[in-house]
Amino acid sequence: MLKKEQEIQQIVIDPEDRKRRLINWQEMWQYRDLFFFLVWRDIKTRYAQSILGVGWAIIQPVFSMIVFTIVFGNLAKVNSEGVPYAIFSYTALVPWTFFSTSLTSASTSLIGSKNLITKVYFPRLIIPISPVLGKMIDFGISFLILLGMMVWFGVKPTIWALMVPVFIILMMLTAAGVGMWLTALSIQYRDIRYGSNFFVQLLMYASPVIYATSIIPEKYQILYALNPMVGVIEGFRAALLGTRAMPWDLLGVGSLMAVAFFLSGALYFRAMERYFADVA
């Protein structure tokens, strides 16, 4: 019944543990099933008892696209760099919706998991990371719609479409990094929960979702690219719509920032996680 002694693993609880290992990958791997079930629970319960079910994953970017096309495309006549405004904005909305919904759910995830945190141990990093993985399903569905629209509008992707997985990784890294910051802050400061929706909305205007980066003056573009989603969105457009050359400068700055967000987020999260059960 009991495992043999050599199989028994030793657990050491030591307040200084996090200083030695930022992320304990071995432990994360041991908890991969929990990871899987939490992501799966989020997906399965998100649309429970709703009529449209997973259709909601499409509605948000598609309806935003329709409204943006009418308001910014037709009325305000924002320059869409030679492609129809609908696909111009939708290409940005696919990664943007992923980013914004992951952030909002990350900022509420810890409070929603209070019951778990105060009763059972698991690597706390699972909490901010699992919504990021969970939203990938929605992302996949809306990405398929994007491919359909490309066929419909007759837009041909460039060879750089092979880079799309890299953009996706960049996008997830950013969402996870900012998500870890928001999650760790939100358990202590409830303001984060109230403010994050609003903050994410404002952030959309600081990203090239409804307009192209080309309208930003040249000298400010690097500053603008400190928001990693700038590089991601323009990368999507360059690769799939061919509206512009590959924005290597924006992507370079964005990647550095994404890594910085991720590392600092993990550091801050690990520093704060020991207090979660006490202040939750």
Next chain:
Amino acid sequence: MAKNAIIVENLSKRYRIGFEKQGRDTLAEVVSDWITSPIRNYRRLRNLTKFKGQEQEIQEVEDIIWALRDVSFEIKPGEVIGVIGKNGAGKSTLLKILSRITYPTHGIVKLNGRVSSLLEVGTGFHPELTGRDNIYLNGTILGMTRAEINRKFDEIVDFSGISKFIDTPVKFYSSGMGVRLAFSVAAHLEPEILLIDEVLSVGDAAFQKRSLGKMEEVSKEGRTVLFVSHNMGAVHSLCSRGLLLESGTLTMDDNVDAVINQYLSSKDISSLGRLNWSEADAPQDQELILFGIEMISEDGEVKTTYQIDEGFEIRIHYQIVEEIKNLRLYLRFKTTMSETVFATYEDAQIQQGFNRKPGHYTAIAKIPPNILNNMTYRIYIGFDSPGHKVLIPGKEYLEVDIIDTSDGYRYVPGAFDGPIRPVIDWQVDES
């Protein structure tokens, strides 16, 4: 020689408790308070996770409490240990650290083997998911792998006895079914180290009985068990060794009976049915001295355990030194969590008030049978003169256990819901 299952070295845990807010009286104060409140709130919230070094100011020392201080012990594999102490002694904090829910401030813990605790029963259950989904979710939360759950799935479902509803969302379950399913998952964990906190376990008495049964079973299988309880009977029968915690420090680590005795003698609530004081150490005021309290059965025996259908008396002996206006003697039955179940007063005419002349008195409260539930109550007694002064402040003096050994209620095992269990006349007519 096998390695120790649990090694705890110099474990300390510090908590910060909230600041008290000062009142504001004037409008100007309220306005300035409102304007500066974000800054103040920020400082306060930030401090929740900040602890300065030794040089902290006096005001800051006051809102820090040490839940555990320099606790060290070692436990061998297969030992069953009872952790005993008053509320707030640090028992639950110790278990929370061992189950890695919260971090220690100082010290190191080494655990050789997988740890689970029965206080986690039902954790992570999601009402929208089916019973089947929840078994997997809850199982992985408790530390099982998917493969392990696959293997034990049928056993878990059988044990829970709800196989018919296994594909129904849990929100449609009765609470009993939910608990059964949750317990069934927990019962199929195979940890090397099991932590049980009876104080925190929320289930009803039937559920607690089951966890005790599970405990007994587990301890026979050679697992290491740490058991936190206020129930000395259970600790005595299950554990071989005891740890006594007093205000965060480990004061005794010995044979379980020695530790229980030490604990009972240090408790300010008597586990005996009688308390007597000499004039020097009796609870008193200048007008009044409380000399003794006792619980006596209908046969005149002083004892602390009564059958549910057995009445008993509480006798309170006191002396009036000077005449007291509007004397009120009150007696409350409280739960072990110190919630009042009911209150009763020495004189039914209390609303009119009466004065009592100097002399020795014995007040007898007759507690009728078939009113209390089968659980432990605390008897709280105090004297005052309403609107005038407190004579002897209320305090829990005695503990009484009500038990039900009849098997007449086999369809409702354990204690009934609620703090009392009066016998109610039911009449059923076929219409």
